[in-house]
Amino acid sequence: MKLRSKLLGTLAAGLLLAALAVQRLNHLDESAPRSTPFQSSPALVERGAYLARAGNCMGCHTARGGTEYAGGRAIPTPFGSVFSSNLTPDAETGLGRWSADEFWAALHNGRGRDGRLLTPAFPYDNYALVTREDADALFAYLQSLPVVAQPRREHELRFPYNTQAALAVWRALYFRPAVFQPDAQRSAEWNRGAYLSQGLGHCNACHASRNSLGATAGLNDFSGGMLDALGWYAPSLHDPAEGSVANWSAPALQQWLKSGRNDQASALGPMSEVIRGSTQHLSDADLSAMASYLQSLPQHSKPAAAPERRPELKLREQGAQLFADHCASCHGGQGQGVPGIYPALAGNRALLMANPANLLRIIQRGGFAPSTAGNPRPFGMPPFAGVLSDTELAAVASYVRTAWGNQPQGAPDVRPLDVLQAKDQRVD
Template sequence: MNAHRSVFRSRWLPWLAGFVLLLALLASVVAWLNLRGEEPLDETRSPKAADATVVARGAYLARAGNCMGCHGVAGRPEYAGGRGIETPFGTVYAPNITPDARTGIGTWSAAEFWRALHYGRSKDGRLLYPAFPYPSYTRITREDADALYAYLRTVPPVEQANRRHELPFPYNSQLSLAVWRALFFRPGTLQQQPDRSADWNRGRYLVDGLAHCAACHSSRNFLGGTSLNAEFAGGLMPDQAWYAPALADPKEAGVQQWTRQDIVSLLKDGVNAHAGVSGPMAEVVFSSTQYLDTGDLNAMADYLAGLAVRKTNRKRALGRASPDAMARGGRLYEQHCAECHGDKGQGTPSIYPALAGNRTVLLDSPNNLVQIVRWGGFLPSTAGNPRPFGMPPFGQVLSGDDIAAVTTHVRQSWGNSASAVSTFDVHRVR
């Protein structure tokens, strides 16, 4: 027996020792990658006092970043957190960022607030989940971070404890988060491009940084990281319910062929001659972009119009629906849709959108069309469009089979050529 043990040790101990050394090396690499570029907290740079101008600027920046979109819940105090952000890995709850000393960020310094935005670390140094889009916020300047901090110090403090994230193992561990950050996050700032205009550079700063547009409009891999060359290539929202169309593809949501005024109108009013916003983007316009000044809107338009065009790759087979399915969809369309959208899908200018050639209808992903049929389509109420027309929800009168049939009819009529929608597709859309 002792001889067998001795042989086992002589054979396997070197392998075991090598494995332990490899794990230690990998852990060191992950730790280094999480600390690269990170500077110690510099409390000497923290503002001693904030005047009204700085606070007003911080309020404007909070609008531009749509901070209330996650850190607020309808009917509850502003910035008190509590909204659940559903992801493929579980639910992350936005924290209380009011200046309450016990449950908010009342004891945070400006330097600690900057570290959260720039490095994705909490006050105690713990790593933050990227549902808080610090991969975009890392590009925010220290001056803007200080202005945001100054503004948040002025909002009424709310004592509301933060909810624990609902994440299963291993996603609830700091180790897995450290590995994710080592793979997909690197802190940094945007460098001015001297060969570009001041408007383009400002637009890039807003779109890529504070407005964090790429956080939704980019493809992500199975680990939740932005795929290589997938920025602005479109992707499902974190809750998998809506598809954020590609800003790099004019056939989806790209605006490269629009005038600057058309782009500004969509961001400010929620509608223009070409399109209207709905779903999560309607929330963004309602809560954020309609309040931006003309200079910033023009700058964003300049940058978005200059994005390199990349065609998205279709993944769904373009199979035609059966004659029976088209006939059923046609009957449902005539009964529920034709009165507003026209018997040929032509719509009514400035009132009801045309469905023939409609980019939302033709998206490879049917999610948005299914959601609009199920829950209704509502433009945001804005100063430029205070009483928008809306589409009522049909989820209470149409079954899953019905929604599949009518959306298929719309996607394959009047010259439209998009894949059929199955009942499974409808039920898959959360």
């Protein structure tokens, strides 16, 4: 009996210490309110408008067909859907009653005006790096927007992910607020690029791998990850066989971020939306800075996966005929493409990644680069989901992954089941 009481007492003490630690870790780096009142100005609003573009704030905080910045867009996550908030200065449903200090706490500490913890679908682990000056400029801009009354839609997260206790534990494990600190060993341009890419640009919100609780390995993790709820794979920016841009020229990378295309690649899927709503609007100096940072990322290839399936030679033969009938007129009989118009498929690393999700998404739903000032009428690829069966779609994918000397990283052949599973992915 005494032993049992002692064990229970030890357990209770351990739980109390853990709770105190979680509480302490959820109140790190919380600055006191500013001593002088916040004052906006036309110059601050203009600067904030630019920073809002850099963060692509409108992209998430605008529902499809809705009013800009009024929120309500569903952000799918593995734990359920989160709905973005109204950023217009409406007093009842938006930011109208917020102070600059409260806005700073949301960006830097992941806390709402009422003190409640925000879900990390709002990437405050990235936004914590934003300086107070830039946060104030963003706030000034958002306060200048037209007022829109649009009530917040409740998140649809499953239990226990919808509780404050679960958020507190997650933050204690994975979140530490810290404003960006320049690296004295790097150039001012590199530091500017790191600040934009890690902070407002929140690039690794998509391009990092995540654990079972949705956390990344850190702000320098660009090892790639599946965007399960969207059906796209964000390639690793460390891996030359996936999305690394280390071997691109700086002008080529800047052109891609500005227009959505260059001689090497076109931006499709979620990245197309980022370029259309964000990076095409950035200054050449900031694009050069981002290029400097992204091209400096450490390079390492993922271990080659041994093929687990027997080659489907009949599927490839069927795919060869389907390619000739439906694809060769644009992409060329030898997969050579048309420079500046239709991408080459021979040696195209987007086709050859171990994960064929992006290839299947493009074949099924079509491929469309963003319409930008530098590429206002981009060429696109029509969807084939309504033209070809699942088996035929798998056959085409298998063929282009193995034709013309292509050697995919993983299993070369795509099965009809892979196509069916890709169809089941949710697309916002």
